Amino acid sequence: MNCSQKHLVHFLSSVVTGTLDEESVRRRRGWSIRYITQDVCRAATNSKWKLPKHILLCATLRHLYRSKQLTTILSRLGHSETYDFSMELETATAKAFDEMRPT
Known part of the structure; x- marks a missing residue:
């Protein structure tokens, strides 16, 4: 801070x-x-x-509801990140876990 x-x-x-x-x-x-x-x-x-509150709300909405419309509404109101951002975050997280996995 x-x-x-x-x-x-x-x-x-x-x-x-x-x-x-x-x-x-x-x-x-x-x-x-x-x-x-x-x-x-x-x-x-x-x-x-990109602040923690907005990232976490976006990720939580995506995880619980998988609703692009709900995420878009909250994003336009300024309460969360965009649906596309949540998809990018989920993809990056999955790739990072794949790279950590022993072969």
Whole structure:
């Protein structure tokens, strides 16, 4: 996490929880603030950054539902990566596992 992301997390923590106490933030709203921060970073970079929240949601949707339409809708709303990205990720993962397998 770079300096500007830390400042954003600190700002959002104080807005969401009303306190600057980091332990309180971690206990109460830590994950929510991280997800909001990832959404802000994605919007600020015009979806150029591939962030964990968006990658994991895309991969999970592909694994559970195999629905291109659902993934496309959430991607257009800015909540996940594209369906094509999930296919590329799955292919790259499969190739990496094949290369690791002893012959």
